[in-house]
Amino acid sequence: MTDIVLNIDGKEVKAKAGMTVLEAAQQAGIYIPTLCHHEKLEAFGGCRLCMVEVESRGWTSYVVSCLYPVAKDIVVRTRSPKVDNIRKVLIEELLAHAPDAPELVKMAEEYGSDRNRFAREASFCVLCGLCVRYCDEVKQKNAVSFFDNGSVRQIAFVPEVAKKECWECQECFALCPTSYAQAAYLLTEALAFPGQRKTPAKSAKDLALKSRMIPITPVAM
Amino acid sequence: MPRLQSAAELEKYRAQILAGRNPAKPCIAVCAGAACDGMDSAAVAAAFVAAGAPLGDKIEVRTTGCHGYCEKGPNVVVTPGDICYFEVQPADVPEIIAATLKGEVVERLVYHDPNTGAKAVHMNEVPFYKHQTRLLIGDNPKIDPMRIDDYLAVGGYAALVKALSEMTPDQVLDEVKKANLRGRGGGGFPAGSKWETTKNAPEKIKYVIVNGHEGESAAFMDRAMLTGNPHKILEGLIIGAYAIGAQKGFMYTRHDMPLLEKHVRNALAQAKEYGLLGENILGSGFSFDVELHFDVGIFVSGESSALMRSIEGNPPEPRPKYIRTSVSGIWDKPSNLNNVETWANVPQIISKGAEWFTSIGSEKSKGTKLISLSGNVVNSGVVEVPMGTPLRTLVFDIGGGVRDGKTLKAIHFGGAMGGSIPADLIDAPLDFDGMSKLGAPIGAGGLLLMDEDTDMVEVARYLMDFLTKESCGKCVPCREGMKQMLQILTRITEGKGQQGDLERLEDLIQVTGVASLCALGKTSGDPLKSMFRYFKPEYEARIAAGSGEPK
Ligand SMILES: Cc1cc2nc3c(=O)[nH]c(=O)nc-3n(C[C@H](O)[C@H](O)[C@H](O)COP(=O)(O)O)c2cc1C
Ligand code: SF4
Ligand code: SF4
Ligand code: FES
Ligand code: FES
16 A cells, blocks of 8 residues: 655655655665664664755755655655764764764764764664663663763663563663673672673674664665 | 632722721831842831731731842832832831821931932932833732732732633733733743644643743842732733643742742642632633742753753653743643743733733833843842833933943843843843844843943853853753863953864854754853954954953
8 A cells, every 4th residue: 555655855755645755765775874763663863864855845854864754756865964963963963972873973974973073972872772772661660771961971770670570581681782782781780789690691603693673774776 | 718709809809808908007117029029028027016016907017029129228118108118127126107297208218319419309300210020029018918908909810800701712812912021031932823823732731921030140030029028920820821722730930939938838728728719710611720830940941841841750850852842841741931920910911901011011012111220320120111111211211321431332132041231232121022123032031231341252252151050061062162262262351262262152142042952052152252243353352462451
């Protein structure tokens, strides 16, 4: 059932009502960068990297494709000087926290981001919320949560829950674009409940298997 | 008090209240608003009560909400005649009572012009008041906010009676649309069209909400209204619910103001007791109830979708979806949110009609606007003027100009999401669209005066610092963009500005403005934008000098 036709980067794309622009683009093999998106999780709209230009009835606006619903006859541009500059600056802002995160480094090359443009604050977490939302929506354990607001927002493991759940699971570690989730867990463990693990550590192979079960990057072209 | 069963019963009851009151009997109204309370007006009120008690029914003492002229508190107004006494101390009480009983005036406590020494006794002669049009806040000195009868005595709930007994919901909506009432919470969005969207949304369950969060720095008029005259806002809300077809309302307001909470709780209970809330209001068949909610204390909880999430019991994070809350709000039901002052305008529009309302104000901004005056101004306080009033009237005639004989450098509107304009634009009219074009949108109405000594880089830094703490921190452009802007601004104020800082700032303003999820991030660069428009040389000099002193 294809009931909506829209234009993405000059291509006629067919989509179902209720789909997002990101889904329509992915289906048509058009790549849009994302960081906080995950197909198993409710759209978050936090990283804003998936922002695209939409022209509708003569109006141009900038929307995040992971949430913007497809509509008849809209014209979507996944790249334009303005869109590219938005992504360039957002990546620069994120690199201030996690200068070596592979995903970010790759995107920085694509968009010409300067990793030294802004003052460093190597906190490593980019607050994409994948760990938090995965633990909430998929595992329903809420072992890791957001704390505080604004510029001091951070994620943290809740010791009482983490102690019971995390070692057996570890699924969010593989989702994390900066490997901070794992570090944060280990730190919590060391501080709050050291030496209480019941099972040996998982092998790298186990973790890799898990991470393949939960892909985080959209299918590229 | 038995529930009033019909409009006629309410009018009969109102007549009874009025018959029991003698307008010639002196009444002493002591302001217990936040500013006066801070100057211990409670001790003044207690002294009046103690001194008045043995006088039996010769004199009445009433504690009220904010009168407006906060600068000169504790404020006392004596009726009849609206005699204004300023900076009243408990020791002044016997003298005021003695004079009042004799129909005289205590000359030393009335207003004296700081330059000429000329006296002003009555409210309509005091410069601060005489240039105002106090349609909304004017009732404050006449009302003890704990007594619904005081509100009824000044004609309260007559608009509700009219709406329920003489008008259909569509007619009420039509009147508000014709009045072109625009939202007072910041956006200036037409209330009538928002009401209509919620009304026409297919879901049967609908909500109406009062936004009483008032998080904008330098804004304090919503709390003055809500604390001083809660029934006025409630009456507007009930009328709105009737027009829209909502069964339930929410009042979302500050968690940190005990007096406000007490007055609003009491107002809701009294309205319920009188039959103005609950099942079958005044026998009209219309039922409606209101729940009180408190904010979580960060600025972003005043944003519409964050506020609604907060009411649902979730953290106040703006919702990223591309759908309006008027269609899908609290628990995904159509939810119409308006600011305190917007709701407060509704009763008079229904009582006096759209034609009367549109005769006040400028071409596209109708009615009056409450303004909180503060900063380097002589007279700080809550002010109400017709839209279109030149800023000069606000600043000089009402505000009394700049403190300490200094000259005016800039006027800032709209708090951390607003902007600053230079003193030479002082003749601009107070108007939603006009002020936005100038780069200083009215916002909620916090007007900050800045004198010649003001460091504009520091102002931008201060406002940015505020926002970095008050955002939710969910989206990257807002959280990280503001953090970087703050760092750069801080460096500049410390005399460590670098080449390229202005370009970096401009890039950040642009990206944060386009890419942020909610209006907090989107407009966070607006103060800075206005600075670059009008005060750029100050920034350039500051960076070039590389020293802490402005050039
Ligand atoms: C960060 C942020 C804070 C806000 N705070 C308030 C507030 O404290 N009070 C308010 O009435 N509106 C506030 N607003 C505006 C509301 O989102 C909304 O537009 C308004 O309450 C609608 O009412 P109105 O149309 O009557 O103005 C805020 C908006 C943002 C983006
Ligand atoms: S720890 Fe990793 S997954 Fe979790 S919010 Fe931070 S960057 Fe995202
Ligand atoms: S713009 Fe700021 S306040 Fe609004 S959602 Fe993003 S982080 Fe939160
Ligand atoms: S992927 Fe759309 S906002 Fe992060
Ligand atoms: S608080 Fe008393 S006049 Fe404002």
